[in-house]
Each structure stands twice: as structure tokens, then as C-alpha cells.
Amino acid sequence: MPLIRGGKGSTASDVSTPAPPALDSSDVESRWAAARALAGQVEAVPELAAALRRETVPRVREAILTSLIRTGGTASAEAIVPCLRSEDAGLRAAAIEALQALPSAIVPVMAQLFSDPESDVRLLATELARNMKASDATRLLCGLIEHEQHPNVCAAAIDVLAEVGTRESLPALKKCAARFAATPFLPFAISMAIARISGGEG
Amino acid sequence: MDDREGEASRAVRISPDEVERFCDFLYRRTGLSFSESKRYFIDRRLEERIAATGSSSFQAYFSLLRADADHEIENLINCFTVNETYFYREDHQLRCMTSNLLDSIVGQKPPGSTIRIWSIPCSTGEEPYSVALWLMENWPQVDNFNIEIVGSDIDTRALKAATEGIYGDRALMRLSREIVERYFKPVAEGRHELDEGLRDSIEFTRANVIDAKDMARYRDFDLIFCRNVLIYFDDASRRQAAENLYDCLRPGGYICLGHSESMSRISPLFSVCRFPDAIVYQRPKADHG
Numbered sequence: 001m002p003l004i005r006g007g008k009g010s011t012a013s014d015v016s017t018p019a020p021p022a023l024d025s026s027d028v029e030s031r032w033a034a035a036r037a038l039a040g041q042v043e044a045v046p047e048l049a050a051a052l053r054r055e056t057v058p059r060v061r062e063a064i065l066t067s068l069i070r071t072g073g074t075a076s077a078e079a080i081v082p083c084l085r086s087e088d089a090g091l092r093a094a095a096i097e098a099l100q101a102l103p104s105a106i107v108p109v110m111a112q113l114f115s116d117p118e119s120d121v122r123l124l125a126t127e128l129a130r131n132m133k134a135s136d137a138t139r140l141l142c143g144l145i146e147h148e149q150h151p152n153v154c155a156a157a158i159d160v161l162a163e164v165g166t167r168e169s170l171p172a173l174k175k176c177a178a179r180f181a182a183t184p185f186l187p188f189a190i191s192m193a194i195a196r197i198s199g200g201e202g
Numbered sequence: 203m204d205d206r207e208g209e210a211s212r213a214v215r216i217s218p219d220e221v222e223r224f225c226d227f228l229y230r231r232t233g234l235s236f237s238e239s240k241r242y243f244i245d246r247r248l249e250e251r252i253a254a255t256g257s258s259s260f261q262a263y264f265s266l267l268r269a270d271a272d273h274e275i276e277n278l279i280n281c282f283t284v285n286e287t288y289f290y291r292e293d294h295q296l297r298c299m300t301s302n303l304l305d306s307i308v309g310q311k312p313p314g315s316t317i318r319i320w321s322i323p324c325s326t327g328e329e330p331y332s333v334a335l336w337l338m339e340n341w342p343q344v345d346n347f348n349i350e351i352v353g354s355d356i357d358t359r360a361l362k363a364a365t366e367g368i369y370g371d372r373a374l375m376r377l378s379r380e381i382v383e384r385y386f387k388p389v390a391e392g393r394h395e396l397d398e399g400l401r402d403s404i405e406f407t408r409a410n411v412i413d414a415k416d417m418a419r420y421r422d423f424d425l426i427f428c429r430n431v432l433i434y435f436d437d438a439s440r441r442q443a444a445e446n447l448y449d450c451l452r453p454g455g456y457i458c459l460g461h462s463e464s465m466s467r468i469s470p471l472f473s474v475c476r477f478p479d480a481i482v483y484q485r486p487k488a489d490h491g
Binding site for chain 2: 002003004005006036039058059062063065066069070094097100101130131133134162163164166167195196197198199
């Protein structure tokens with residue numbers, strides 16, 4: 001029979017590493033291993049944050065983000081937030097995904113993101129509410145659409161509210177529709193969101 | 203469904219807008235996607251879960267689901283997927299293995315070398331034994347290489363059952379009569395014991411796919427079957443699992459996920475490979491990036 005059973009220990013090959021992995025190594029495998037090894041270590045967040053700022057290899061960047069997610073907490077979220085302003089679209093998308101995996105930790109930084117002078121940052125930040133508790137997402141997004149001047153940012157917030165918003169968002173949505181009455185796509189998007197949130201009875 | 207559940211499900215009305223909202227969430231969270239033509243299927247299962255959780259409305263159930271209270275996401279996925287395991291399940295991937303994947307894998311290996319295949323999670327053994335049977339029956343080069351198959355699972359009771367290799371009729375429903383007669387012997391009414399040589403050729407071990415230390419004991423696999431498990435994990439665990447699996451594969455090795463799962467939605471570490479029979483994911487051969 002060509003099927004062989006691995007001998008004792010055969011499933012584990014020698015995984016010894018020539019040198020201890022380090023985030024500042026010139027070797028990609030070493031940085032990858034170091035990033036993975038620091039998952040869950042709160043004291044390593046500053047080191048991971050610094051590595052994230054300088055890392056250019058996407059695979060290692062992914063490992064750094066995963067370790068920050070595994071560690072959790074607002075410090076990890078704050079380490080990732082600057083990536084939302086990156087020129088690199090891949091890094092911005094990776095940061096959004098990572099921050100969405102930290103729904104509680106990002107609540108304290110949302111006010112800062114929603115008041116960012118860059119509308120692109122405010123727009124991206126609306127996506128972060130998607131995985132939050134419905135009450136947090138509703139409160140934060142309604143706060144945004146009460147005052148937000150950029151229609152695209154409002155539209156992004158409304159899209160998220162349509163999935164996660166509660167009935168408490170209905171007054172803010174109606175006010176937003178009135179405020180942007182001259183921008184037809186927004187009242188239309190809002191009517192769709194209201195129908196979804198209220199189950200078609202709004 | 204008991205009477206109480208039936209009453210609850212009748213009491214809750216789900217509007218088309220709410221179904222759309224639910225479908226958006228289900229797709230984003232799990233990758234499961236259903237067309238409008240499956241509306242009845244969705245409604246029935248949603249009603250079942252609303253009733254089973256005692257929710258008073260869609261809104262109440264949706265809040266509970268989003269918070270994953272009492273592992274409701276797992277319960278929901280079970281409701282929407284076939285969580286029964288049997289021999290030759292998703293056999294298009296087994297066809298892909300012998301039609302495409304192994305050619306690519308052995309292209310880099312001299313005859314007589316070892317091909318390593320891993321089934322994780324392997325549950326009660328149907329999947330790793332299916333891989334073995336399929337190879338014996340369908341791969342012309344099977345005698346030219348040593349093939350090492352490992353089955354791993356977090357559940358030690360499942361592993362014990364896998365080692366014993368005794369299955370009911372339903373588990374064998376996709377196998378031809380010839381294969382059943384060749385590789386199984388009846389041990390009781392409707393129970394069949396797998397050939398001892400085949401059972402002994404597969405190593406079963408305990409492993410948790412999201413535990414990096416656990417997974418560090420496994421390296422150098424050419425092909426991994428990791429089907430219908432990542433769908434149950436949250437984002438953080440999925441990413442961790444993807445990175446663990448990456449390290450367990452040889453460069454150029456392949457990973458097969460369940461039909462409703464997509465590695466592209468989890469991690470950019472792997473390349474997508476589209477073959478006639480299946481979409482699989484590959485650890486890049488020369489990966490410095």
C-alpha cells in the first residue's frame with residue numbers, strides 16, 4: 001500500500017529558527033515569525049505599532065495587524081488608526097478590516113475619526129461601526145449625520161445604519177434627508193435605510 | 203420543531219426589507235449568499251431560529267445574532283449548511299486533487315518521495331479516509347510515491363471514532379457498492395468497518411487550528427483540507443487560522459476550503475487557483491513578500 005503512516009513525531013518537522021525572530025530584522029521570515037509571536041502581549045503593542053509604520057512587506061504587515069487584533073484594547077486600535085491616512089490603498093483596506101475586528105476597542109477613538117479634517121478618513125471610519133454593538137453604532141453614526149456636511153460621508157454612514165442601525169436612528173435619518181433634500185440620492189438612500197430598519201413600517 | 207416553537211414562528215412576521223438586511227449581514231459575516239429564488243428557504247430557517255431563541259421579533263433576533271449571544275452565529279450557520287459528514291463529500295475537490303493539484307505537487311518531487319496531506323478538522327475520519335480511498339482508486343501515480351495522510355481535530359471523542367473506523371450506511375451513501383465491498387466489512391446491521399490496513403495508514407492527532415503553538419508542531423504539508431470550519435470563527439480567529447495554515451504548508455502547497463468559504467475574504471496570504479473542478483488556495487512558491 002502506498003499510504004504510509006508518519007512515525008512518531010513525523011508530523012512535526014524541525015522548526016528551530018537560526019536566530020530569535022525580530023521585528024527589525026532584515027529577513028522577512030524573521031519579521032513574520034516575530035510579529036506572530038507577539039500576539040496577545042499588551043506590552044508589545046508599541047513595538048508592533050512601530051513595526052507597522054515601517055513595514056513594507058504585505059505578509060508581515062498582515063501578521064502585525066493580526067497580532068494587534070489578538071491583543072485587542074484601545075492601544076492596539078490606536079496603533080492601527082494612522083494607517084487609515086496611508087497613501088497605500090491596500091494598507092487602508094487592511095486597516096479597516098483590522099479595526100472592524102476590534103469593535104469595542106475602537107469606540108473611544110471614533111469621535112476623533114469623525115472629526116478628522118479629511119473627508120476620506122471620516123468616510124472610511126463609518127465602516128468601523130459595522131461590527132459594533134447596534135446601540136454604539138447607532139449613537140455614533142447618528143451623531144455624525146446630524147452635522148456632517150459631505151454628502152458622501154453621510155451616504156456611507158447611512159449604508160452602515162441600514163444594516164446595523166436601530167429604530168432610534170430614524171429621527172436622525174429623517175433630519176438628514178431634510179438637510180440634503182437638494183441632493184436626491186441621499187433622501188432616496190435614507191428612505192431605503194428607514195424601510196430596512198423599521199421593517200417596512202417606518 | 204415543537205408546538206411552542208411553531209407558535210412563536212407563526213407569530214413573527216419578517217418583511218422583505220428585514221430579509222435583505224439579514225442577507226447582507228449573513229454574507230458579510232459568513233460568505234453565505236442566497237439569491238431571491240431561495241427566499242422561502244431563508245424565511246423558513248430564519249423563522250426557525252427566531253422561534254428557537256424565543257425572540258419576539260426579527261429586530262430582537264437580529265440584535266441577538268449580531269451580538270452572537272449563546273453562539274447564535276454557529277446555530278444559524280448550522281441551520282443554513284449541511285453539517286453532516288460522509289465519505290466523498292464535496293468530491294469535486296477530490297477530483298481536483300487527482301486531476302490538477304498532485305501533478306503540480308509531484309512535479310517538484312522525485313519518484314519515491316513523500317507527499318503529505320492533512321485533513322483538519324477531520325471529525326470522525328470520513329474526510330482523510332475519503333482522500334485515501336480516492337487516491338487508491340483514481341490516481342495513476344499512487345504507487346510511485348509515499349503518501350502520508352494526517353487527520354487532526356480538536357475533539358478527542360471524534361478522533362477515537364476516526365481511529366475505530368466504523369460507519370453507518372448514511373456515511374457510505376456516496377460510495378459505490380464495489381468500493382464498499384473492497385474496503386469495508388459489515389460488523390452489525392447497517393454498520394461497516396473500514397479495512398484495517400487503511401485505518402492503520404492514517405495518523406490521527408489532536409490539534410486546534412487557531413492555536414499557534416499547537417499548529418507549530420505541523421509543518422511541510424503539500425495539501426491541506428480545512429473545510430467548513432473557518433466559517434464559524436470570528437474575524438480575529440480566522441486570520442490567526444489562516445496564518446497558522448500558511449506556516450503548515452510547503453511553499454507551493456495548496457489548501458482546500460469548504461464550498462461556501464473563501465480565503466480571499468479572510469487573508470491575502472494565499473494565491474487563488476481556479477481549476478475546472480474547484481477553486482483552491484496556494485501558498486506562493488517563492489514568497490518573500
